[in-house]
Amino acid sequence: MTARAARLAVVGLMTAGLATAVVTLAGTAPARAQPKPGAPAPAAPAAPTEGCAACHLETGDDRLVNPVKAYAGDIHRAKGFGCVACHGGDAKETGMEAMDPTKGYIGKPARHQVVQVCGRCHSDARFMKQYNPSLRVDQVAEYATSVHGRRLREANDPNVATCASCHHAHEIKPPSDPASTVHPLRVAQTCGACHGDAKYMAGYKIPTDQLAKYVTSIHWKTMSVKGDLSAPTCNDCHGNHGAAPPGISWVGNVCGQCHTVMAEMFAKSIHARVFREMGTPGCATCHENHGIQEASDELLGLGPKAACTACHAAEDKGGKSASEMRALIDRLGAEWDKARTYLTRAEHAGMEVSQAQFELNGAREALVKSRAAVHAFTVQAVRKEAEAGLAISEKAYARGVRALEELGFRRKGLAVSAVIIVALIAALVLKIREVDRKIVESSPPKEGRNG
Numbered sequence: 030m031t032a033r034a035a036r037l038a039v040v041g042l043m044t045a046g047l048a049t050a051v052v053t054l055a056g057t058a059p060a061r062a063q064p065k066p067g068a069p070a071p072a073a074p075a076a077p078t079e080g081c082a083a084c085h086l087e088t089g090d091d092r093l094v095n096p097v098k099a100y101a102g103d104i105h106r107a108k109g110f111g112c113v114a115c116h117g118g119d120a121k122e123t124g125m126e127a128m129d130p131t132k133g134y135i136g137k138p139a140r141h142q143v144v145q146v147c148g149r150c151h152s153d154a155r156f157m158k159q160y161n162p163s164l165r166v167d168q169v170a171e172y173a174t175s176v177h178g179r180r181l182r183e184a185n186d187p188n189v190a191t192c193a194s195c196h197h198a199h200e201i202k203p204p205s206d207p208a209s210t211v212h213p214l215r216v217a218q219t220c221g222a223c224h225g226d227a228k229y230m231a232g233y234k235i236p237t238d239q240l241a242k243y244v245t246s247i248h249w250k251t252m253s254v255k256g257d258l259s260a261p262t263c264n265d266c267h268g269n270h271g272a273a274p275p276g277i278s279w280v281g282n283v284c285g286q287c288h289t290v291m292a293e294m295f296a297k298s299i300h301a302r303v304f305r306e307m308g309t310p311g312c313a314t315c316h317e318n319h320g321i322q323e324a325s326d327e328l329l330g331l332g333p334k335a336a337c338t339a340c341h342a343a344e345d346k347g348g349k350s351a352s353e354m355r356a357l358i359d360r361l362g363a364e365w366d367k368a369r370t371y372l373t374r375a376e377h378a379g380m381e382v383s384q385a386q387f388e389l390n391g392a393r394e395a396l397v398k399s400r401a402a403v404h405a406f407t408v409q410a411v412r413k414e415a416e417a418g419l420a421i422s423e424k425a426y427a428r429g430v431r432a433l434e435e436l437g438f439r440r441k442g443l444a445v446s447a448v449i450i451v452a453l454i455a456a457l458v459l460k461i462r463e464v465d466r467k468i469v470e471s472s473p474p475k476e477g478r479n480g
């Protein structure tokens with residue numbers, strides 16, 4: 030750390046009114062790795078050399094040794110901070126007096142202290158800007174709005190998550206690092222460590238099945254199998270630090286952040302109103318929230334897997350509409366498939382149908398659109414998309430049929446020409462033989478030329 034950085038930090042701390050609690054950051058840099066002003070922080074300093082770490086390693090006590098070992102891979106270590114950045118004390122002392130409360134030593138921070146310890150730097154925009162201007166500095170403020178933060182503040186709840194529960198205390202890494210506890214592929218496990226533990230959560234009236242269900246979901250599969258990190262994990266729906274992600278007033282509305290088309294249609298639909306009156310959640314009524322499965326046409330209509338039968342019967346208006354929507358989508362699916370089959374057959378036979386195949390993609394898109402249009406919950410909306418797709422499918426099908434007819438015609442033509450060619454060759458052969466014979470008959474008997 031530079032002298033300027035340290036000064037700024039101290040000023041920042043004083044303005045934050047926290048100076049009493051702590052530690053001058055000037056003492057936090059490793060004694061020997063002092064960079065020149067303006068120089069970047071050391072990227073990967075050697076093993077901690079300060080007194081705290083050395084003595085802790087010597088004790089052989091896991092509780093004292095493990096933090097030192099873990100800290101070797103911590104981002105704060107990489108940025109040049111030592112133990113005193115969080116614990117206070119005097120890093121230059123090698124005896125027990127290093128842990129001197131008059132030098133700001135606070136020992137192991139209590140739960141409610143952790144937020145202050147981390148927030149000391151992370152809420153200080155001026156200080157953090159020297160390291161990473163794009164890093165947010167609202168974690169403490171956001172955390173205060175979460176159930177975790179509220180319960181810690183209001184009830185001094187000893188079980189809720191603090192900064193160190195989700196980030197750990199000594200192996201903190203940026204979310205982009207695959208080894209970080211908050212990397213997208215690891216978040217579910219991090220939250221699940223508490224939320225999936227029925228014993229730990231026994232005092233609360235909430236389910237503990239979120240992790241178990243989430244790992245069966247299409248979202249987790251998309252993320253873990255396809256490696257598509259745009260699918261959501263716990264914090265995408267619940268917020269990293271706050272009660273909900275930014276711009277979302279209630280976690281039930283979070284789906285629309287990504288599935289915008291469905292959400293817009295649903296918001297204008299009759300269900301949006303009646304579900305609110307019934308006190309039923311929006312999307313989750315039909316899709317669940319943690320165990321979301323791949324949607325299929327089976328979810329629509331009155332069949333055994335349909336979501337509609339929970340509230341509608343075959344004879345009510347909603348039930349009838351459900352069947353009609355399903356019939357339209359089934360028909361489009363079948364017509365598209367038929368057209369595709371014909372075009373593929375023609376293509377394999379060597380006919381030129383690439384234009385028709387290209388156009389048929391429009392029917393595939395219409396199928397996707399009509400499945401989305403289900404969320405308007407009117408037959409009309411589905412019909413509009415389905416009919417467009419049906420028209421394309423019919424045209425493509427007609428082209429396929431024509432191509433196969435042309436192929437038949439050409440094959441017939443080919444057969445006829447083949448017969449003619451064979452006849453011509455036969456006639457030619459006969460003619461040649463006849464000419465040969467004539468030549469043999471008219472020429473004189475051969476004499477030996479050299480004789």
Ligand code: HEC
Pocket residue numbers: 080081082084085088093112113116117118119120122123124125127128136137
């Ligand atoms: C001479 C050896 C020695 C040095 C130097 C030393 N420690 Fe310790 N530290 C110990 C021992 C022994 C304990 C366990 C004693 C106890 O539990 O009170 C301990 C305990 C701790 C604890 C846990 C306290 C708790 O409340 O559970 C923290 C945190 C800690 N040290 C941080 C530091 C920091 C930061 C420094 C450097 C400024 C440091 N130590 C320097 C030996 C040392």
Ligand code: HEC
Pocket residue numbers: 077081082085092093096097100105110111112113114115116137138139140143146193198199
């Ligand atoms: C980024 C802040 C931070 C830094 C840097 C840091 N610690 Fe800690 N440390 C914590 C927090 C927070 C806790 C409390 C963890 C908890 O409540 O689970 C803790 C706990 C501890 C404990 C108590 C462990 C226990 O299980 O009781 C020891 C010992 C300790 N730290 C030593 C160190 C040493 C030695 C270093 C330097 C190598 C260090 N810490 C660097 C934040 C930090």
Ligand code: HEC
Pocket residue numbers: 054104105108110114115143146147148149150151157160161164192193196197198201202203204205
């Ligand atoms: C002494 C000041 C200081 C303290 C105390 C501190 N941090 Fe940091 N932290 C930083 C700095 C500086 C960075 C590096 C930012 C960068 O360059 O990206 C950082 C980086 C991080 C990152 C990675 C951010 C990213 O995406 O790059 C996380 C996560 C983090 N800290 C969490 C914590 C937690 C949790 C605590 C408390 C246990 C804590 N920090 C305590 C200064 C501090």
Ligand code: HEC
Pocket residue numbers: 144147148151164165168169172177190191192193194195196204211213216264269270
């Ligand atoms: C309930 C778990 C949880 C708690 C509690 C928590 N964090 Fe985080 N934090 C996360 C997750 C998850 C991310 C990753 C966000 C992402 O993917 O961008 C994150 C990211 C960060 C980052 C990187 C920058 C950013 O905002 O995305 C910093 C810095 C950070 N946290 C600091 C803190 C501090 C300080 C506290 C305590 C006030 C805290 N966190 C409490 C889960 C938590």
Ligand code: HEC
Pocket residue numbers: 176177180188189190191194195216219220221222223224233234235263264267
């Ligand atoms: C250290 C354990 C712990 C960790 C880690 C943890 N939580 Fe919690 N969480 C709790 C406890 C305890 C409650 C309080 C339960 C209550 O009040 O109903 C809670 C409450 C919640 C609630 C509010 C539940 C409700 O409706 O009352 C949500 C949502 C939540 N956590 C999500 C998360 C997410 C997302 C993560 C990970 C990014 C996470 N938690 C990590 C312990 C934890």
Ligand code: HEC
Pocket residue numbers: 217218220221224235236239240243248261262263264266267280281283310313318319
């Ligand atoms: C696709 C979005 C999404 C993802 C991913 C997600 N949740 Fe939820 N979660 C929700 C919704 C929606 C609710 C219901 C909120 C309500 O009804 O008020 C909820 C409710 C909760 C609750 C309150 C208790 C309950 O079960 O109703 C907890 C705790 C919770 N989630 C934790 C988690 C954890 C832990 C993960 C990761 C393993 C996770 N969630 C992943 C959307 C999500």
Ligand code: HEC
Pocket residue numbers: 247248251257259260261265266283284285286287288312313316317318321322323324325
């Ligand atoms: C952070 C973005 C994001 C959020 C938030 C989100 N999803 Fe998804 N969802 C995806 C991605 C990515 C996929 C997988 C690829 C795809 O089908 O687009 C997916 C897939 C799905 C599927 C399967 C689609 C199919 O093709 O069969 C359903 C159903 C679904 N999500 C419903 C929901 C519901 C309900 C919520 C809210 C509780 C939600 N999603 C929240 C991004 C998100």
Ligand code: HEC
Pocket residue numbers: 284285288291292293295300311312313314315316324325326327328329330336358397400401403404
């Ligand atoms: C009343 C029940 C119901 C509600 C409420 C509902 N959906 Fe659906 N959703 C369905 C049905 C049925 C399908 C399957 C349509 C099909 O494949 O024929 C579906 C399909 C989907 C798909 C996959 C579409 C595809 O391309 O295959 C996604 C994504 C989706 N829904 C997201 C949402 C979101 C986001 C919300 C909330 C805004 C929501 N749904 C609300 C019934 C519902």
Ligand code: HEC
Pocket residue numbers: 299300303309314315328329330336337338339340341345346347348350351354406407408
């Ligand atoms: C949680 C209960 C619930 C579920 C599940 C549900 N609906 Fe509804 N739906 C209602 C209620 C309540 C109404 C308004 C009263 C009515 O007309 O029956 C309604 C109305 C409708 C309407 C308008 C009927 C009219 O009067 O014009 C349609 C269309 C509809 N639903 C289709 C569906 C489809 C399709 C599904 C399955 C994908 C479905 N609903 C699932 C409760 C539900």
